[in-house]
Amino acid sequence: MDRPLDIAFHNLPPSADIEALIRQHVDKLAARHSELIACRVSVEALHQQHQTGNVPEVHVTLSVPGRDLAVSREPQKAKERYARPDIRTSVRDAFKAAERQLEAHKGKQRQDTSKPGASAVAGQIALIEPGQDHGFLLTNTGTQLYFHRDSVTDGDFASLRQGDLVHYVEEEGSAGPTATKVRVAAAKSS
Template sequence: MQKPLQLSFKNIDGSDAMKAVVRERVDRLDRMYPSLIGCRVVIEAPHRSAQGSRPPLGISIEAEIPGKPMIVARDAEEHRSAADQGTIVNRTFDVVERQLDDATRIAHGEVKTHEAAGESGSVTRVFPEQGYGFVEAKAAGNLYFTRNAVVDGRFDELTVGTIVHLTLATGEGPMGPQASSIRLLGADRRSE
C-alpha cells in the first residue's frame, strides 16, 4: 500500500488480538491487490445499553484503489466474546475483498459493460413550456430529451448546469440523438 494502515477505535479499547486480526487482513488485501492505495479501519462501540450488557461492535472499512470510488463496508452486531469480535471483523473484510474482486475484474475487462448503462452529463438547455431539453455528455455529445424521459417526474427541477445521469436511446428522436432516461444526481449538484 502507498499509505500506511489507519486503524482507530472509538468508545472501545482495542485489544492486541483485534489489532492483529485487522493487520493480518489488511496485509492479505495488500498482497491480493497490489494497486491498493490505502485502508482505513474504524472499530467502535456505537452506544452502551441501559442493562449493562456488552455494547454492539461496529466496524467500518474504507479501501482506496486508483481511479475508482472508495470501497466501503460496514457491519455491526452485539458481541459476546473475543471470537465474536474476530468474526465481525473477518466478515466485513470478506465484503471488502468481494468488492475489490469486482473492481479488479471490471478494470481488466472481464465484466461486460453495457452501453445503455449510462453516464453523467450536464443540462445545457431546458424548454419547460415545450417539455424538452438538451443534455451534454462527454462520450455521447449533445442529446435531446423529453419531459417523459426524466425519472420521478422531476423535469421542473432541471436548470442549465444540473448534473444528471443519463441513458442513451438506441434510436434518434425528432432532434437527433437522444437520452432515453435522465436521473438527477444528488441534491442540487450543479456545475458552474
C-alpha cells in the same frame, strides 16, 4: 503494507491485538489486490446494545484508483450468524466483505477494459486544480465531470492542460458521476 493504513477505535480502548489482526487482514488484501492504495478501518462500540451483545461495528474503507469502496459489518449480522460473536468475528466478516467488494470491482474493471472504447466518450480538460490530485473535464453535453489523478490511464496527470482532448468512461461514484479511465486522445497530425 507499504500503503497508508488508518485504524481508529471509537467508544472502546485501542487494542494492540485487534490492531495486529486488522494489519494481517489488510496485508492479505494488499497482496491479492495490487490496486489497493490505502485503507481506513474504524472499530466502534455501540452504546449498550443488549440485542447485539455489545459486539462492535467495523467499517472498512478501501481506496483504489478513482474511488473508495466502503464496507460496514453491523453487530446484528454477527449475532444472527454466530453463537458467540466478538470483535474478532466482526473484523473477520468485514474483511471478507471487503475482499468480495475488491473482487467485484476488479471484475468490473476487467469487463470494462475487455471492450476497448465501447463505453469511452470524448471530452476535454476543463480545469486542473493547482496543487490538487483532481480536475474536471468538459463532457460532450457541456457539463463538468470530476476525475482523480489515479483515473488517468495513460500519460501523466501533471502534464494535463486545460483544453487537452481526452476519452473517458463515466461511472457513478459515491458523490455522483465521475470520469474514470481517462486517457489522453491521440494528437491529430496535420
